[in-house]
Amino acid sequence: MAFMSASDNKTILISGGAGFIGSAFVMHMLSSHPNLRIINVDALTYAGNLENLQSLEQEDRHVFVHAKIQDTELMHSLCEQYDVEGMINIAAESHVDRSIHDASPFIDTNVQGTLSLLTVARNLKLKKYVQVSTDEVYGSLELNSQGVFTEETPLAPNSPYSASKASADMFVRAFHHTHDVPTVITRCSNNYGPRQFPEKLIPLMILNAMESKPLPVYGDGMNVRDWIHVQDHCNAIWLAYEHGKPGEVYNIGSDNEWSNLHIVHSILALLGKSTDLIHFVQDRPGHDKRYAIDASKAKRELHWKPNISFEQGLRETIQWYQEHPEWCEHILNGQYRDYYSKQYQRER
Numbered sequence: 001m002a003f004m005s006a007s008d009n010k011t012i013l014i015s016g017g018a019g020f021i022g023s024a025f026v027m028h029m030l031s032s033h034p035n036l037r038i039i040n041v042d043a044l045t046y047a048g049n050l051e052n053l054q055s056l057e058q059e060d061r062h063v064f065v066h067a068k069i070q071d072t073e074l075m076h077s078l079c080e081q082y083d084v085e086g087m088i089n090i091a092a093e094s095h096v097d098r099s100i101h102d103a104s105p106f107i108d109t110n111v112q113g114t115l116s117l118l119t120v121a122r123n124l125k126l127k128k129y130v131q132v133s134t135d136e137v138y139g140s141l142e143l144n145s146q147g148v149f150t151e152e153t154p155l156a157p158n159s160p161y162s163a164s165k166a167s168a169d170m171f172v173r174a175f176h177h178t179h180d181v182p183t184v185i186t187r188c189s190n191n192y193g194p195r196q197f198p199e200k201l202i203p204l205m206i207l208n209a210m211e212s213k214p215l216p217v218y219g220d221g222m223n224v225r226d227w228i229h230v231q232d233h234c235n236a237i238w239l240a241y242e243h244g245k246p247g248e249v250y251n252i253g254s255d256n257e258w259s260n261l262h263i264v265h266s267i268l269a270l271l272g273k274s275t276d277l278i279h280f281v282q283d284r285p286g287h288d289k290r291y292a293i294d295a296s297k298a299k300r301e302l303h304w305k306p307n308i309s310f311e312q313g314l315r316e317t318i319q320w321y322q323e324h325p326e327w328c329e330h331i332l333n334g335q336y337r338d339y340y341s342k343q344y345q346r347e348r
């Protein structure tokens, strides 16, 4: 279907659309918004997987561009070429453990990349700029406390990853304040769902359990996270783009706190595997104890609410991994990295 230029049609640029959240966002938005075109910029790092976007190969309203968001000149010309209305920055280096090992790629993509996109949004006077951030910028809450993160909670990042995301948020804030860029920041809790790279807790545990391999759990497994289905997060991102007030921050979360150990037990139970597979390993340095999100502002002002219960979402997520052995195999043996050169010839 050719993209038509009627007045209600619009084109947005998103970054990181071959990753976990980005690919869910692109697929969901294109199927639910027939007049939307998405320019999807992704550098295809180890976390970018074009097999995630396989279903869009014939979709004219999806334009994939293999590039880094730090390439300001290219981002500028893409926005001009496709008459881009606004941007949603989802791209990031996203894994805490990798940031502990080497923080520099996190500064490069998460800070420098954000600055690059903000510069383009400013120069072209784009209608909206959404920064997809994380609750990890708020630091850690005490276990067994009643505390929650609100948008007023001071930023106190503890890992190099969250420090880079907090730095990016500060640039977003400054570009709104100084240059009047219509920015919105979303800060979401931990996501789960199909197509998540298996270095993160839930897919790692599912894939290991499916193969009856040991399930490595950090420390005593009592660290608590607030889990949200990726689809619910994607809906919130779009509402923030459409209705978020420039300069504002919106927390996104599902009131769904569980310890890591509880998550692992649930996965083993759903797969009918023994808890003997659990293997406690040395804790991550500086491991945040607990995250919990107060999302009442997003519910009130964006009219957003989560729709997927954890019980249903976790069951369906496990089912998705069971029904996609090829996706899992290509991730595990590294073949997903060949997909671009073999099958996807839409690079500029």
Ligand SMILES: NC(=O)c1ccc[n+]([C@@H]2O[C@H](COP(=O)([O-])OP(=O)(O)OC[C@H]3O[C@@H](n4cnc5c(N)ncnc54)[C@H](O)[C@@H]3O)[C@@H](O)[C@H]2O)c1
Pocket (backbone or CB within 6 Å): 015, 016, 017, 018, 019, 020, 021, 022, 041, 042, 043, 044, 045, 046, 047, 048, 049, 067, 068, 069, 070, 089, 090, 091, 092, 093, 094, 095, 108, 109, 113, 132, 133, 134, 135, 165, 187, 188, 189, 190, 191, 192, 197
């Ligand atoms: N996964 C979560 O639980 C979670 C929770 C809250 C917020 N977030 C935020 O959501 C965003 C997406 O997270 P995710 O889990 O989908 O990450 P991911 O690691 O699965 O995907 C990141 C994507 O960004 C791309 N990318 C990396 N560097 C790039 C660059 N320089 N230029 C262009 N593309 C680049 C990668 O190739 C990949 O496709 C991140 O900003 C993260 O901070 C994630």
